Each structure stands twice: as C-alpha cells, then as structure tokens.
Amino acid sequence: MDVDSEDKLSQTALSYAAQGGHEAVVKLLLKTGKMDVNSKDKDGQTALLAAAQGGHEEVVKLLLKTGKVDVDSEDKLGQTALVAAAQGGHEEVVKLLLKTGKVDVDSEDKLSQTALSRAAPGEHEAVVKLLLKTGKVDVNSKDRDGQTALSSAAKGAHEAAIKLNV
Numbered sequence: 001m002d003v004d005s006e007d008k009l010s011q012t013a014l015s016y017a018a019q020g021g022h023e024a025v026v027k028l029l030l031k032t033g034k035m036d037v038n039s040k041d042k043d044g045q046t047a048l049l050a051a052a053q054g055g056h057e058e059v060v061k062l063l064l065k066t067g068k069v070d071v072d073s074e075d076k077l078g079q080t081a082l083v084a085a086a087q088g089g090h091e092e093v094v095k096l097l098l099k100t101g102k103v104d105v106d107s108e109d110k111l112s113q114t115a116l117s118r119a120a121p122g123e124h125e126a127v128v129k130l131l132l133k134t135g136k137v138d139v140n141s142k143d144r145d146g147q148t149a150l151s152s153a154a155k156g157a158h159e160a161a162i163k164l165n166v
Contacts, residue, residue, distance in 0.1 A: 003029060003032050003034050003035065004034055004035055004036055004039065006039070006041075009041055009042050010039075010040065010041040010042045011041045012035070012036075012039050012047075013025075013029055014026065014029045014030075014035045014037070014039070014047045015039065015041055015045070015046070015047045015050055017029060017047075017059075018047035018048070018050045018051040018056065018059050018063065019047075019050040019051070019053075019054060020054075021051065021054055021055075021056035021058075021059055022059070023056075023058045023059055023062065026047075026051075026059050026062050026063070027062055030062060030063075030066060037063060037066055037068050037069050038068070038069060038070050038073060040073070040075075043075055043076050043077075044074065044075035044076040044077075045075045046069070046070070046073050046075075046081075047059075047063060047069075048060065048063045048064075048069045048070075048071065048073070048081045049073065049075060049079065049080065049081045049084055051063060051081075051093075052081035052082070052084045052085040052088075052090065052093050052097065053081075053084035053085070053088060054088075055085070055088055055089075055090035055092075055093055056093075057090075057092045057093055057096065060081075060093050060096050060097070061096060064096060064097075064100060071097060071100050071102045071103050072102065072103055072104050072107065074107075074109075077109055077110050077111075078107075078108065078109035078110040078111075079109045080103070080104070080107055080109075080115075081093075081097055081103075082094065082097045082098075082103045082104075082105065082107070082115045083107070083109055083113070083114070083115045083118055085097060085115075085127075086115035086116070086118050086119040086124065086127050086131065087115075087118035087119065087122065088122075089119065089122055089123070089124035089126075089127055090127075091124075091126045091127055091130065094115075094127050094130050094131070095130060098130060098134060105131060105134050105136040105137055106136060106137050106138055106141065108141070108143075111143055111144055111145075112141075112142065112143040112144040113143045114137065114138075114141055114149070115127075115131055115137075116128065116131045116132070116137045116139070116141070116149045117141065117143055117147070117148070117149040117152055119131065119149075120149040120150070120152050120153040121149075121152040121153055128149075
C-alpha cells in the first residue's frame, strides 16, 4: 500500500490526520518512514501548516521531531505555520515553532502581513508577547494596506495588544 498517495486535492493521509489533530494516526504514519512530511496539497499547505492552523500542539511536536519538516514552508497565500498559529492565537504551537530557531519570525504573506500583524487584532496577547520577546519582529512593518500591527489592534479596539506595541 502506498501510504503517501494523494487524493484529487493532493492531500495525503498525513495531511488529513494532521489537520484533524489525530496524534495517534500521525504517529503511526510517521513510523512507516515512508511519509513525505513536506508534501503540499493543491493550496500549498503542508501537514505542519495544517496542524499549526488548527492548534494541534502534539501533532506539531511529532512533525517537528522528525527533523525533516520545512518550518518556513509557505502555502499559496504565503502563509507559514507560524503565521497560521499566531493568527489562531495558538500560544503553545507558536512556542514550539519559535523554539526550533528555524522560523523567520518576520516573514510576510501575500498581503504583507506578519505573524505579529495577524495576532495583534485577534486579542492574542500571549502570542503577541512571545513574538515581541524574540526581538526579531519589525513592529513598524506595514501590510499592503499600510497598516501596522498597532493600527490593526487599535482598529479592533484590543487594548492589551495596543499596550504591548506602544
């Protein structure tokens, strides 16, 4: 059986298991040694990005543990696992990704938004703190509409994020 076969959306069993946060299934699939952990679906999404987006901490740990995942892989919208986790406010996943030391903390998606600019307007204070603590984010970075993380936070009236950015 080809455990790494793709469906018409270019998704594999691993990508579906990661997306659903099915830790035991991910563990079994990885154990075969036949999974391409960087396989992308038709939207350019990897298993890591799908797990990060869903906040599936244990699945993210398993994928990172392989030592083979491209932590900065981008989907067709330019989103990385860090940007997806930050936008969702998934603090523990953000910690795991930052801990690798391999993520570009200030990478921009196709809308010129960073992990910080995605986290700030969503009331994700803990994630904003983690990103700022790295010392590697450009707090004055502007998206394609000219907005900074601070202006996005202000637009959403998120007081905690505003205090962290000022």
